[in-house]
Amino acid sequence: MKRIEKFGLQVDEALVDFIEGRALPGTDISQGQFWKGLSDLVHEKGPKNRALLEKRSDIQAKIDAWHIAHKAEAFNFAEYKSFLSEIDYLVPEGPDFAIETMNVDPEIADVPGAQLVVPIMNARFALNAANARFGSLYDALYGTDAMGSLPPTGGYSVERGAKVIAWGKAFLDETFPIEGLSHADATRYWVEDGKLLIDGKELRNADAFVGYRNDPAKPEGVLLRNNGLHVELYFISTSDISKQDKAGLSDIILESAMSTIMDCEDSVAAVDAEDKVLAYSNWLGLMKRDLNIKLEKDGKTLRRRLLPDRKYVSPLGEAFSLKGRALMLIRNVGHLMTNPAILDRDGLEVGEGLMDAMCTIMIAIHDLERVTGNSVHGSVYIVKPKMHGPEEVAFTDEIFSHVEAALGLPQYTVKVGIMDEERRTTVNLKECIRAAKHRVAFINTGFLDRTGDEIHTSMEAGPFLRKGDIKNEPWIGAYEDQNVDVGLACGLQGKAQIGKGMWAMPDLMADMLDQKIGHPMSGANCAWVPSPTAATLHATHYHKVDVKVCQTEIAKGGKRADVDTVLQFPVAKGQNWSEEEVTREVENNAQGILGYVVRWVDAGVGCSKVPDINNVGLMEDRATCRISSQHIANWLHHGVVGKEQVMEIMRRMAVVVDGQNAGDASYTPMAPDFAGVAFQAACDLVFLGTVQPSGYTEPILHARRLELKGK
Numbered sequence: 276m277k278r279i280e281k282f283g284l285q286v287d288e289a290l291v292d293f294i295e296g297r298a299l300p301g302t303d304i305s306q307g308q309f310w311k312g313l314s315d316l317v318h319e320k321g322p323k324n325r326a327l328l329e330k331r332s333d334i335q336a337k338i339d340a341w342h343i344a345h346k347a348e349a350f351n352f353a354e355y356k357s358f359l360s361e362i363d364y365l366v367p368e369g370p371d372f373a374i375e376t377m378n379v380d381p382e383i384a385d386v387p388g389a390q391l392v393v394p395i396m397n398a399r400f401a402l403n404a405a406n407a408r409f410g411s412l413y414d415a416l417y418g419t420d421a422m423g424s425l426p427p428t429g430g431y432s433v434e435r436g437a438k439v440i441a442w443g444k445a446f447l448d449e450t451f452p453i454e455g456l457s458h459a460d461a462t463r464y465w466v467e468d469g470k471l472l473i474d475g476k477e478l479r480n481a482d483a484f485v486g487y488r489n490d491p492a493k494p495e496g497v498l499l500r501n502n503g504l505h506v507e508l509y510f511i512s513t514s515d516i517s518k519q520d521k522a523g524l525s526d527i528i529l530e531s532a533m534s535t536i537m538d539c540e541d542s543v544a545a546v547d548a549e550d551k552v553l554a555y556s557n558w559l560g561l562m563k564r565d566l567n568i569k570l571e572k573d574g575k576t577l578r579r580r581l582l583p584d585r586k587y588v589s590p591l592g593e594a595f596s597l598k599g600r601a602l603m604l605i606r607n608v609g610h611l612m613t614n615p616a617i618l619d620r621d622g623l624e625v626g627e628g629l630m631d632a633m634c635t636i637m638i639a640i641h642d643l644e645r646v647t648g649n650s651v652h653g654s655v656y657i658v659k660p661k662m663h664g665p666e667e668v669a670f671t672d673e674i675f676s677h678v679e680a681a682l683g684l685p686q687y688t689v690k691v692g693i694m695d696e697e698r699r700t701t702v703n704l705k706e707c708i709r710a711a712k713h714r715v716a717f718i719n720t721g722f723l724d725r726t727g728d729e730i731h732t733s734m735e736a737g738p739f740l741r742k743g744d745i746k747n748e749p750w751i752g753a754y755e756d757q758n759v760d761v762g763l764a765c766g767l768q769g770k771a772q773i774g775k776g777m778w779a780m781p782d783l784m785a786d787m788l789d790q791k792i793g794h795p796m797s798g799a800n801c802a803w804v805p806s807p808t809a810a811t812l813h814a815t816h817y818h819k820v821d822v823k824v825c826q827t828e829i830a831k832g833g834k835r836a837d838v839d840t841v842l843q844f845p846v847a848k849g850q851n852w853s854e855e856e857v858t859r860e861v862e863n864n865a866q867g868i869l870g871y872v873v874r875w876v877d878a879g880v881g882c883s884k885v886p887d888i889n890n891v892g893l894m895e896d897r898a899t900c901r902i903s904s905q906h907i908a909n910w911l912h913h914g915v916v917g918k919e920q921v922m923e924i925m926r927r928m929a930v931v932v933d934g935q936n937a938g939d940a941s942y943t944p945m946a947p948d949f950a951g952v953a954f955q956a957a958c959d960l961v962f963l964g965t966v967q968p969s970g971y972t973e974p975i976l977h978a979r980r981l982e983l984k985g986k
Contacts, residue, residue, distance in 0.1 A: 276548065276615075282307075282314035283620040287548035290616050294634070298559055302640045304682055312681025313633045317617070317625045320674060324610055324626045327670060331663055331969060334699075335732065337362045342735035356842065359702075365838075366665060366703050373766025374712045376690060378652035382602035383690075383716050384770050386503035387800035387822040388533030389810040391601065392777065394542040394882050395554045398568050399579065403807055405561060406582045407532035408601045409507070410811030412446070413439050413516060414526075419784040421812055431515045440520055443527045447508075450501050450818045452479045461522045464508060466491035469590040473522075486587035486595065496528075498587050501818050505530040505597060531810040534772075534801065535601040536692075537561065539631055540608050540660055541724075541897040542882035544875050546977045547984070548616035555634050561603060562642040562649070584647070602656070603649050604692060604717070605639075607631035609661030610670070612973050615981075629674065632657070636678050636689055643688075656716060658692035661724070663969070664699040665706040672711050692717030692772075695758050696724035696898075697969070698732050702838050704761045718767065719774035719803075720758045722751065727901035729844060730909050731970030737846035738913040741860050742906055745845045753840035759798040763830045768823075777803040779894045781884060784812055795820040798829045805894050852915075858924070861916055863888040864903040865928040869945070869957050871895035873932060876953040876979050877943055886935055900960065900972045908964025921961060929954055952983045 278285040295306050341358055345351075359365040382388070393404040416422055416439045426435055444459040453461070453473050461473045470477060471484035478484060478499075485505070486498035497508040507528040511517060517525035539545065539554050560566025567580040582599040589595055608631050613624035639655040642648040650656070659671050668691075675689040691714040693700070693707055700707050708715055729750075730739050739745065755775070762773040775794040778787045787804075791813055794802035800822045804810045829835075852860075870885035885895045893899070910916050929945040936942040945954040956979035960972055967974060 278618070281310040284310065284314050284317065285618040287616045289552050290548045293552045293555060298555065298634070298638055302637060304637060304640065308681070309637060312678070315681065316629050316633055316674070316677050317619050320629060320677065321619060321626055323670060324629065327610060327667055328968070334362055334364055335969070338364070338732060339735045342733070352839070356839070364699055366706055368705055369709060371764065372709060372712065374708065374715050374770055376714060376716055376770055377687065378654050379690065379716050379770055380602055380650050380652050380654065382533040383656070383772050386533055387795060387817050388504060389531055389804045389813040390774060390801045391532045391535040391807065391810055392538055392542065392803055393535060395537040395539055395557050395605070396543045396545065396550065396881070398557050398560070398566060399570070401537055401557050401561060402566060402568065402579050402581065404532065404535040405600045405603060407535065407807035407810050408530065408599055409528050409585065410531040410807055412443055412527040412529050412811055415808045415811040416442055419808060420782070421784040421788055423785055433519065436516050436519050440516065446815060447527065450506070451483055451499050454479050463522055464494065464497055466494060466590070471497060484590060486589050488587055502821050504814060504817055529811050529814045531814045532601040532807060534604060536604045536606050536658055538606045539635070540606045544879040544881040544976070544980055546980045547614065550879070551614065551616050551630070555638060558605060558635055559638045559641070562638050604656035604658050605635050606658040606660060607635060609659065610667060611661065611968060611971060612977065632674050632678050637682055640682065653688065655689045656692065657689055658694065658717065660694040661697060662693065662700055662707070663697045664703050665710045668693060668707045669710040672714060675714065687713050690714050690716035692719065694719055694721060696721035697728045698725070701725065701754055701757070702841055704758065705765060708761065708765045715771055717772040717774060718758060718762050719776070720755055721776045721898060723776070723898035723902050725754065727898065727905050727970050730902070730905040733844040733846065734909055734912060734965055736844050738915045739906060739909050740845045740847050740850070742902065748843070748845040749840050750843045750845060753836035755797065756836040757841060759829060760834050760836060763798065763826055768826050768830070772801045773799050775799040775802040777894065778805060778809060779899070780891060781805040781809060781894060782892050784809065788812055788815070792816040792820065795822045796825060798822065798826045800826070857916060859888065861907055861910070861921060861924050862928055864907050865924050866931060867893065867895055867903045868900055868960060869925065869929050869932045870935065871900050872957040872960070872976070873945060873953040875976055876956050876983055878941070879980065897972050897976070901970055904960035904964050904972060905970040907961045911961070912965055918962065925958060925961070952979050955979065
């Protein structure tokens with residue numbers, strides 16, 4: 276690669292060309308201003324970044340040594356907790372406070388709803404997610420198993436259409452009841468004298484009617500609102516489903532994905548300048564609103580772009596519009612990884628998180644200068660993952676302050692989302708929030724990364740339970756409850772999101788409808804979903820549950836969880852697993868690892884739907900890979916399984932994964948020689964798992980992907 280010197284940095288030519296030729300023009304930021312700001316950031320903050328990583332390693336070494344030294348003794352929790360305080364793993368908790376974040380958009384502060392997370396390197400996924408602000412309930416019901424069965428093959432099914440209509444009308448009756456009438460029996464909707472009339476009757480809550488489109492006597496759309504979320508009744512007489520409906524209702528459009536995280540981290544495979552330019556290019560296209568892709572559909576060539584705002588008329592006859600796109604956040608890389616796209620003055624790869632901060636914030640300036648931009652309050656939202664404790668959160672605050680000053684932005688323009696997914700963050704969450712109290716706009720739990728860190732942190736404590744059993748241990752419930760408790764106690768209600776994790780089974784929508792209602796009931800005003808369709812279905816939960824009321828009641832009830840319970844690590848205590856149970860567990864882990872890693876390394880795909888041992892498609896990313904690889908590594912370390920047995924299982928499951936990908940002409944099989952880079956990467960994750968920093972998969976995956984690209 277060719278490098279160009281910029282203020283002591285050696286920058287890949289491809290990145291220079293992108294920054295100077297495409298990203299900076301239109302921002303009023305000069306080339307010198309940008310590169311000097313980045314150089315200062317790298318050379319001033321880089322040493323501290325490395326020191327914080329060294330502290331992680333030092334703390335981990337001390338925890339390992341403590342468990343080894345006390346292995347022959349009965350576990351003494353009080354002694355263990357005292358030890359964690361001595362080594363600065365647990366920090367003193369300060370006085371109560373409330374966050375002071377300003378200029379937070381309503382999608383974050385006021386309106387609960389679903390949140391999408393998508394790989395920014397895939398332009399189609401990014402556009403789909405941004406455009407998922409509104410979604411068709413009827414399409415979501417018809418095309419998934421949400422009603423208990425999948426749609427029949429062939430053309431439109433009138434029978435299934437009737438079930439969709441019945442489900443939709445029941446939802447309307449529950450959410451927007453009509454006085455003395457069911458929506459199922461309604462024959463006409465119209466607007467008269469500023470009122471919505473349905474067969475001459477009004478909604479029980481007349482204020483729920485907020486607008487309409489086109490002719491009031493025969494509106495094309497009727498806009499309703501409940502719990503802050505909009506629902507549009509859509510009337511198009513030419514649709515198949517409207518012909519079955521008494522009132523000619525053709526669809527129920529739900530405000531679905533209120534926000535979406537454009538991900539530069541766990542769901543992408545970005546290992547060099549080429550990859551980073553693609554990620555930044557798509558973010559630039561979203562911020563400038565010119566990102567588009569060409570696709571073929573029904574024999575026609577189409578262009579997919581960001582949707583415009585939706586226009587309506589209020590009950591009083593005044594024109595207004597609703598934002599047609601989800602509020603876009605961007606997830607930067609954490610503090611761990613470096614990237615060869617830029618070298619510092621000592622020839623060291625720069626911290627990728629530093630590069631992300633400077634580049635993604637600079638790119639967002641294109642949107643900040645727009646009158647009706649992504650953020651109506653002029654904020655940039657960055658989700659920062661994999662921070663370990665308050666000191667690392669404070670470092671993130673320093674990074675953003677530096678970038679704001681370098682780019683001439685007001686301090687605290689950048690808001691931060693704190694991923695509560697590392698054990699040292701969980702047990703010090705209040706102090707983590709305090710460290711970013713002027714910026715924090717989001718906290719979120721993540722079971723998968725949190726469990727991966729749990730296993731690695733307590734690796735020497737003993738063999739962990741099977742993954743399915745870990746979910747039933749007291750610590751996980753305490754972790755989820757404490758996150759909400761601490762968030763509410765720190766004043767996040769009405770100012771920030773308290774989020775919950777991903778539904779990882781994108782094909783099982785009936786199960787999602789049954790189970791994910793627990794997230795708003797828990798006091799979370801947003802939760803992650805794997806697709807726009809899932810966002811639409813999950814939106815129904817926020818109509819059933821008033822999250823603001825739940826949060827108020829939870830806050831009144833006081834603290835529900837404590838750190839002592841969170842600190843209980845789920846090691847096996849006297850379990851005597853059969854050989855079949857052990858084999859099955861390792862097989863399931865191995866299949867998930869191999870199915871994910873082979874696409875990551877060979878194809879550069881950072882997020883995949885991989886069938887598990889029961890042939891259920893699971894969304895796999897680096898977080899799922901981390902828990903699976905750490906789990907096998909833990910069992911190997913404690914002799915639950917042997918190296919030869921695990922290797923035999925890895926090879927056998929590689930054959931299974933090859934079979935699952937047999938229809939992909941671009942796929943390179945791992946069997947029969949098992950000598951490919953991808954298979955070796957999967958084995959490294961398992962057999963070298965105990966020595967990976969915090970159990971992260973990135974160092975191995977990046978090295979192996981670069982090895983393959985080098986070939």
